[in-house]
Amino acid sequence: MSLLKVTDLVKHYPAGAGFFARGKEKVRAVDGVSFSLAAGETLGLVGESGCGKSTLGRLIVRLEEPTAGRIFFNNLDITALSGKKLRELRQKIQIIFQDSYSSLNPRRTVGSIIGEPLANFRIGTRKEQRRRVQELLEIVGLKPEHVSRYPHEFSGGQRQRINIARALALHPQLIVCDEPVSSLDVSIQAQILNLLRNLKTQFGLSYLFISHDLAAVSYISERVAVMYLGKIVEVIRSQDLVQKARHPYTRALLAAVPVADPRRRGERKVIVKGEPPDPLNPPAGCRFHPRCPAAAEKCRTEEPPLETVADGHVVACHYVKI
Amino acid sequence: MPGDIVLRVNDLYTHFVTPHGVVKAVNGVSFAVRARQVLGVVGESGCGKSVMALSLLGMVEPPGKIVSGEVWLNGVNLLALSKEQLRQVRGKEIALVFQDPMTSLNPVLTIGTQITETILAHRAVSKAKARQRALELLAKVGLPHPEKLFHRYPFQLSGGQRQRVMMAIGLSLNPKVLIADEPTTALDVTVQAQILEELTRLKSAFNTGIILITHDLGIVAEMADDVAVMYAGSIVEYGPVLDIFENPGHPYTVALLHSIPRLGKDGKVLEPIRGQPPSLLDLPDRCAFRPRCPQAGRKCTGRKPFLKAVAPGHYVACHYAAGGRPAEVGLV
Amino acid sequence: MNGGLRKKHGFPAGRIVREKPGQHPESAEGLVGPALQRLKGDKLALLGLAVIAVMVAVGFLAPYLAPNDPEKVVLTQKLAPPSAAYPLGTDHLGRCLLSRLIYGTRVSLSTAAIALATIMLISIPVGTAAGYVGGWVDNLIMRIIDVLLAFPGLILALVIAGMLGPGLLNVMIAIASVWWVGYARVIRGIVLSIKEKEFVLAARSSGTSHFGIIVRHILPHVLSPVIVLATLDMGSLILAIAGLSFLGLGAQPPTPEWGAMLNDGRPYMQVAPQLMIYPGLAIMTVVLAFNLLGDGLRDALDPQGTLRR
Numbered sequence: 030m031s032l033l034k035v036t037d038l039v040k041h042y043p044a045g046a047g048f049f050a051r052g053k054e055k056v057r058a059v060d061g062v063s064f065s066l067a068a069g070e071t072l073g074l075v076g077e078s079g080c081g082k083s084t085l086g087r088l089i090v091r092l093e094e095p096t097a098g099r100i101f102f103n104n105l106d107i108t109a110l111s112g113k114k115l116r117e118l119r120q121k122i123q124i125i126f127q128d129s130y131s132s133l134n135p136r137r138t139v140g141s142i143i144g145e146p147l148a149n150f151r152i153g154t155r156k157e158q159r160r161r162v163q164e165l166l167e168i169v170g171l172k173p174e175h176v177s178r179y180p181h182e183f184s185g186g187q188r189q190r191i192n193i194a195r196a197l198a199l200h201p202q203l204i205v206c207d208e209p210v211s212s213l214d215v216s217i218q219a220q221i222l223n224l225l226r227n228l229k230t231q232f233g234l235s236y237l238f239i240s241h242d243l244a245a246v247s248y249i250s251e252r253v254a255v256m257y258l259g260k261i262v263e264v265i266r267s268q269d270l271v272q273k274a275r276h277p278y279t280r281a282l283l284a285a286v287p288v289a290d291p292r293r294r295g296e297r298k299v300i301v302k303g304e305p306p307d308p309l310n311p312p313a314g315c316r317f318h319p320r321c322p323a324a325a326e327k328c329r330t331e332e333p334p335l336e337t338v339a340d341g342h343v344v345a346c347h348y349v350k351i
Numbered sequence: 352m353p354g355d356i357v358l359r360v361n362d363l364y365t366h367f368v369t370p371h372g373v374v375k376a377v378n379g380v381s382f383a384v385r386a387r388q389v390l391g392v393v394g395e396s397g398c399g400k401s402v403m404a405l406s407l408l409g410m411v412e413p414p415g416k417i418v419s420g421e422v423w424l425n426g427v428n429l430l431a432l433s434k435e436q437l438r439q440v441r442g443k444e445i446a447l448v449f450q451d452p453m454t455s456l457n458p459v460l461t462i463g464t465q466i467t468e469t470i471l472a473h474r475a476v477s478k479a480k481a482r483q484r485a486l487e488l489l490a491k492v493g494l495p496h497p498e499k500l501f502h503r504y505p506f507q508l509s510g511g512q513r514q515r516v517m518m519a520i521g522l523s524l525n526p527k528v529l530i531a532d533e534p535t536t537a538l539d540v541t542v543q544a545q546i547l548e549e550l551t552r553l554k555s556a557f558n559t560g561i562i563l564i565t566h567d568l569g570i571v572a573e574m575a576d577d578v579a580v581m582y583a584g585s586i587v588e589y590g591p592v593l594d595i596f597e598n599p600g601h602p603y604t605v606a607l608l609h610s611i612p613r614l615g616k617d618g619k620v621l622e623p624i625r626g627q628p629p630s631l632l633d634l635p636d637r638c639a640f641r642p643r644c645p646q647a648g649r650k651c652t653g654r655k656p657f658l659k660a661v662a663p664g665h666y667v668a669c670h671y672a673a674g675g676r677p678a679e680v681g682l683v
Numbered sequence: 684m685n686g687g688l689r690k691k692h693g694f695p696a697g698r699i700v701r702e703k704p705g706q707h708p709e710s711a712e713g714l715v716g717p718a719l720q721r722l723k724g725d726k727l728a729l730l731g732l733a734v735i736a737v738m739v740a741v742g743f744l745a746p747y748l749a750p751n752d753p754e755k756v757v758l759t760q761k762l763a764p765p766s767a768a769y770p771l772g773t774d775h776l777g778r779c780l781l782s783r784l785i786y787g788t789r790v791s792l793s794t795a796a797i798a799l800a801t802i803m804l805i806s807i808p809v810g811t812a813a814g815y816v817g818g819w820v821d822n823l824i825m826r827i828i829d830v831l832l833a834f835p836g837l838i839l840a841l842v843i844a845g846m847l848g849p850g851l852l853n854v855m856i857a858i859a860s861v862w863w864v865g866y867a868r869v870i871r872g873i874v875l876s877i878k879e880k881e882f883v884l885a886a887r888s889s890g891t892s893h894f895g896i897i898v899r900h901i902l903p904h905v906l907s908p909v910i911v912l913a914t915l916d917m918g919s920l921i922l923a924i925a926g927l928s929f930l931g932l933g934a935q936p937p938t939p940e941w942g943a944m945l946n947d948g949r950p951y952m953q954v955a956p957q958l959m960i961y962p963g964l965a966i967m968t969v970v971l972a973f974n975l976l977g978d979g980l981r982d983a984l985d986p987q988g989t990l991r992r
Contacts, residue, residue, distance in 0.1 A: 149891050216607060
């Protein structure tokens with residue numbers, strides 16, 4: 030059974046804020062995305078900047094209102110939840126952001142930051158909440174005596190641990206991780222990735238792991254979804270990613286990632302030229318066609334649907350079907 | 352095929368005197384760069400790699416100060432030059448490309464003006480000649496329609512295009528050495544791949560030595576001939592790229608290589624380096640990696656280890672590194 | 684420029700310093716302690732603070748400090764030179780000039796303080812509502828603000844005060860009804876930027892109510908810039924009130940108020956310039972003191988200079 034199911038999700042923003050700009054053009058940040066996430070699974074979501082992956086994450090956490098489409102959580106339609114019911118949902122779905130500095134209120138102590146969700150839902154007495162905060166600190170690898178410190182007293186990696194502790198406070202089922210390691214140092218990234226992996230087995234969590242880093246995503250996820258200009262173009266099992274990915278964009282991404290092995294130098298090839306087009310007016314047909322080395326006439330006019338090519342492997346491309 | 356040595360750095364120290372103490376950002380760094388060679392400098396944020404780059408150009412701002420050291424370029428010690436003389440050398444003999452091209456380009460001048468001005472400031476050529484050269488450069492860094500771009504402003508360009516313009520400006524005077532400080536960190540991977548390919552092409556075309564500063568071991572493996580691994584203001588390991596990746600000598604390099612996720616090796620569990628990078632404030636005269644080092648032993652409480660040769664051209668600064676003589680100042 | 688360079692190149696000292704409490708830019712606006720530490724090094728700001736403290740004390744202790752009743756008319760003593768009984772001499776009605784100045788401190792400062800409090804009471808909720816709720820609420824409020832800003836503030840205040848009739852209370856109402864606009868706009872801007880910060884999003888996704896978000900996460904960040912603005916503005920507020928009183932719209936005789944005193948002294952400028960010089964000096968001193976303190980506070984609480992106007 031799927032924990033999270035998203036169907037035809039769309040988010041358009043009006044381009045240019047203000048009174049007179051309304052209703053003219055729109056940025057198609059997320060433009061018809063469907064996928065599902067099983068309980069206990071980690072789904073990676075990769076894509077380049079501006080592809081809509083962060084917006085998708087925020088839609089799922091209900092920080093943004095979708096323009097169209099449906100979001101189901103535990104088979105419950107949560108697309109339009111509001112008020113009390115939305116607050117209840119907040120306990121089950123949490124989010125961790127990339128910027129560990131701006132995601133902690135600089136004026137509040139670590140204890141009050143991690144304890145805020147507990148206080149919001151009046152879970153336990155104050156004393157119990159305090160004990161739970163200390164317990165959470167230990168779970169994420171910090172010390173209980175850190176409760177009375179302020180965020181600026183911690184390094185980036187430690188701050189990200191504080192963010193994780195806050196996300197864990199309410200025993201969520203799903204955590205959306207929006208580039209959680211991207212702004213950390215190389216040697217610290219592995220610490221956080223391993224922490225997330227351990228917490229997942231320890232608490233039976235599911236993650237939607239959003240990142241631009243293919244290697245990190247494939248390390249932590251069971252399946253990887255690749256996004257391009259507001260659409261998912263391929264979903265594939267992580268272990269198959271390198272060998273079996275089919276979409277030309279996925280292949281281009283894989284080819285572009287520098288490999289930390291000097292003997293394989295030269296394997297990196299520039300398959301695609303240029304940069305992703307403006308999501309303000311995406312190309313007709315397949316959105317990748319202007320950069321695609323394999324583009325043909327059909328790609329310019331007809332948008333390819335996501336089709337299953339193998340078990341757990343879907344691709345949206347006219348020319349890679351079996 | 353790297354050529355002659357074009358830049359040699361000897362025992363460079365750059366310190367920042369702050370109210371909290373002395374920050375030893377660059378703490379005794381020596382290396383050399385050859386023509387058409389890429390020297391990869393890897394390290395985490397705060398390891399001093401960027402300050403090192405600025406020091407090479409004498410561009411350290413107070414409270415920072417180059418305490419000692421020599422930077423030899425073309426038989427001239429840059430650090431002994433006056434400010435005016437340095438300004439002449441900068442851009443012409445040694446150029447710097449930053450991570451964020453948006454803030455290094457002047458937002459109110461067209462791309463063309465910025466390149467021609469750089470040329471005119473250093474070369475006695477006519478405006479028309481400078482313009483022609485600028486157009487050539489834009490084409491050389493792989494930008495389509497140079498005539499159109501010539502009249503555009505920085506904000507009208509994409510991130511990748513701006514970085515190419517920065518490279519064009521950097522190379523406009525055919526410098527001996529180009530320092531690229533995290534040139535692709537702000538870019539997407541598909542764009543990064545294009546920029547890196549361009550850099551590789553340009554080093555041969557312009558006969559330039561490149562110092563490529565990055566935190567990304569993948570980029571180093573793809574691009575560098577030699578690698579300097581920096582930790583807490585010092586080079587802890589230096590050697591040919593194959594040696595560094597296949598036979599790393601310093602525990603930090605080893606740990607770093609074990610801590611990065613790699614595509615296609617999903618079964619392997621990462622081994623993070625425990626703890627945090629040290630503060631550069633009041634660094635003791637001791638191995639800075641000791642608190643995080645899995646192999647730290649009794650010797651490590653002693654004085655800071657110097658680079659010593661473990662193989663030809665491969666140097667490691669570790670008390671427990673298998674190896675012989677301490678490296679000569681200036682290495683290579 | 685220096686700061687920019689540091690950020691750009693991952694300047695290591697910045698990183699180190701960041702680990703020190705109170706040096707991180709966010710904590711600088713976040714914690715009052717270190718900001719006060721920085722203020723301690725600013726001699727001019729401390730001078731301003733000291734002058735203001737003395738003025739406030741004088742205002743409070745006016746009945747004990749003033750040698751005479753400020754409103755007592757002694758026509759035989761009019762325009763008298765300084766003497767033991769009247770240290771600064773008397774005005775055209777024979778009232779003790781020093782006593783009137785001392786009581787004037789009380790009137791001028793308290794009027795300005797009440798006006799400021801009123802301005803805050805209007806601008807903080809309005810600005811926060813505009814920034815936080817957004818949408819048509821924001822549009823409506825901003826358009827009202829735009830319209831109000833299209834008039835020159837002091838003249839508008841003059842018109843309102845004129846319509847309400849003379850009196851200190853009416854002057855306060857007139858000033859507050861014009862002055863809140865600028866604050867509301869600044870507050871809206873700050874709220875807009877804080878609202879998008881990840882810690883606010885994180886609070887929302889942990890089920891914090893809108894009220895909780897505003898009170899716990901947004902208002903504390905609005906406070907320090909507003910304190911800076913208000914301190915810098917106190918001077919012009921005092922000037923405006925004095926100005927309206929000078930025009931006869933504010934304090935009514937015999938209330939001792941500096942602006943009104945200036946007006947009273949005007950006919951005697953040739954024969955007894957001290958009638959205008961002393962209240963003028965008093966206004967200048969207090970305005971200067973507030974500006975000095977405001978500049979210092981801005982440097983201490985807002986080191987990035989987001990409030991430079």
